[in-house]
Amino acid sequence: MRLRIEPSSGVPISRQIADQIRSQCVAQALKPGDRVPSVRELARELAVNQNTILHVYERLTAEGWLETRQGSGTFVKVNPGARAHKSAQTQALLAQLRQAVQQAHLLGISSEELHEMLTASMTLEMDSDVPSERRTL
Amino acid sequence: MTPAISITNLTKTFGSKPALHRVNLEIPAGATVGLVGANGAGKTTLIKCALGLLRPTSGQCALLGEDVWSLSAAAKARLGYVPQVISLYPWMRVRELIQYTASFYATWNAQLTDRLVREWDIPLDDRVRGLSVGQKQKLAILTAVAYQPDLLILDEPAASLDPQARRQFLQLLVELTEPQQRTVLFSTHIMSDLERVADYVAMMQKGQIIYFGSLEDLKDRTHLSLEDAFLQMQQGAANA
Numbered sequence: 001m002r003l004r005i006e007p008s009s010g011v012p013i014s015r016q017i018a019d020q021i022r023s024q025c026v027a028q029a030l031k032p033g034d035r036v037p038s039v040r041e042l043a044r045e046l047a048v049n050q051n052t053i054l055h056v057y058e059r060l061t062a063e064g065w066l067e068t069r070q071g072s073g074t075f076v077k078v079n080p081g082a083r084a085h086k087s088a089q090t091q092a093l094l095a096q097l098r099q100a101v102q103q104a105h106l107l108g109i110s111s112e113e114l115h116e117m118l119t120a121s122m123t124l125e126m127d128s129d130v131p132s133e134r135r136t137l
Numbered sequence: 138m139t140p141a142i143s144i145t146n147l148t149k150t151f152g153s154k155p156a157l158h159r160v161n162l163e164i165p166a167g168a169t170v171g172l173v174g175a176n177g178a179g180k181t182t183l184i185k186c187a188l189g190l191l192r193p194t195s196g197q198c199a200l201l202g203e204d205v206w207s208l209s210a211a212a213k214a215r216l217g218y219v220p221q222v223i224s225l226y227p228w229m230r231v232r233e234l235i236q237y238t239a240s241f242y243a244t245w246n247a248q249l250t251d252r253l254v255r256e257w258d259i260p261l262d263d264r265v266r267g268l269s270v271g272q273k274q275k276l277a278i279l280t281a282v283a284y285q286p287d288l289l290i291l292d293e294p295a296a297s298l299d300p301q302a303r304r305q306f307l308q309l310l311v312e313l314t315e316p317q318q319r320t321v322l323f324s325t326h327i328m329s330d331l332e333r334v335a336d337y338v339a340m341m342q343k344g345q346i347i348y349f350g351s352l353e354d355l356k357d358r359t360h361l362s363l364e365d366a367f368l369q370m371q372q373g374a375a376n377a
Contacts, residue, residue: 007329008364012356040315047307048333049169050315055353 001030005046013048018056025065025076026086032078036066039074139202141166141288141320142187147196149182149344156182158344160196164322164337166287169314171331171352172324173367174341180324181221183341184292187322188218201288214242217286221293221324223277227266231276234265235283242284250283256305270297278306282313289313291323295330303330310334328363338363340370347374 043050142164149157185191189205239245340348
């Protein structure tokens with residue numbers, strides 16, 4: 001699991017972390033039964049306030065993504081809502097893509113150029129590595 | 138629960154120059170508060186008044202439930218402070234300075250000290266006078282946290298630290314502020330640091346607190362980065 005925090009964005013850090021954990025559950029990068037780091041471990045690793053992490057874990061537990069087993073830690077839970085979440089997220093992404101395509105047409109960018117731009121962005125996303133801001137679980 | 142810091146109607150003037158004007162601030166125990174404001178907004182004066190290092194023109198400050206002008210020795214022992222301008226005994230060796238400071242506190246954590254000396258690369262055998270500004274800052278932070286104070290006040294603690302040391306310092310802050318255990322107030326100009334480690338933010342402008350509240354609420358309400366929220370808040374206060 002990789003987490004990327006951008007403190008200077010308008011999105012609260014707690015939401016950044018929660019969104020990324022949800023997405024990774026949906027994408028099966030985090031599978032049911034996987035152990036996630038303790039609040040303390042994750043807070044220290046990311047250099048983020050422990051209350052923030054605690055808040056995220058509580059919210060994700062209430063939503064059914066995580067479960068705490070007394071004495072052994074926090075784990076990813078089988079989540080029946082995962083499919084619905086994925087389809088909602090996919091719809092949102094599709095809307096964003098349509099908007100981007102519209103914008104490209106307005107700017108006179110050809111389909112080929114647009115494809116190239118998409119490929120380039122995907123490559124960039126896969127190559128980008130900011131070790132201090134990311135962690136692998 | 139008794140607030141860790143309670144400031145009531147605090148006014149401070151230097152001669153005819155007003156530095157703080159009727160400041161009210163109550164910091165709950167267990168909070169990590171970032172204090173921001175432009176140069177000259179009054180952050181350092183506020184911190185010094187809160188600590189009882191400056192006498193207010195009017196108003197009161199209480200720390201850990203006690204008036205700062207009559208703090209008990211027990212309350213003082215629970216208080217840690219890293220000033221903006223660090224003055225440590227220049228003739229001492231670093232090792233001696235640490236031992237000297239440790240001798241005042243029954244709660245001194247030798248294990249934490251050893252760990253920080255190692256992680257922060259603190260040169261034990263050097264004289265304090267020969268240290269760089271950043272090294273002095275590290276040493277001042279070490280000697281303020283090693284006795285595990287319940288209330289820690291830091292005036293621009295990260296200003297002279299290199300990126301790696303700053304990161305280590307933030308990780309230390311996170312470690313020190315295990316939920317509900319310790320109150321931290323730190324002033325800074327580095328908004329991204331504040332966003333990581335603080336749960337409350339206090340914004341100052343021209344000797345007044347223009348915002349105090351939870352960082353999460355602020356971001357949820359404004360959808361802005363802290364820097365933009367601060368600039369907007371400043372503008373709003375200036376127009377009011």
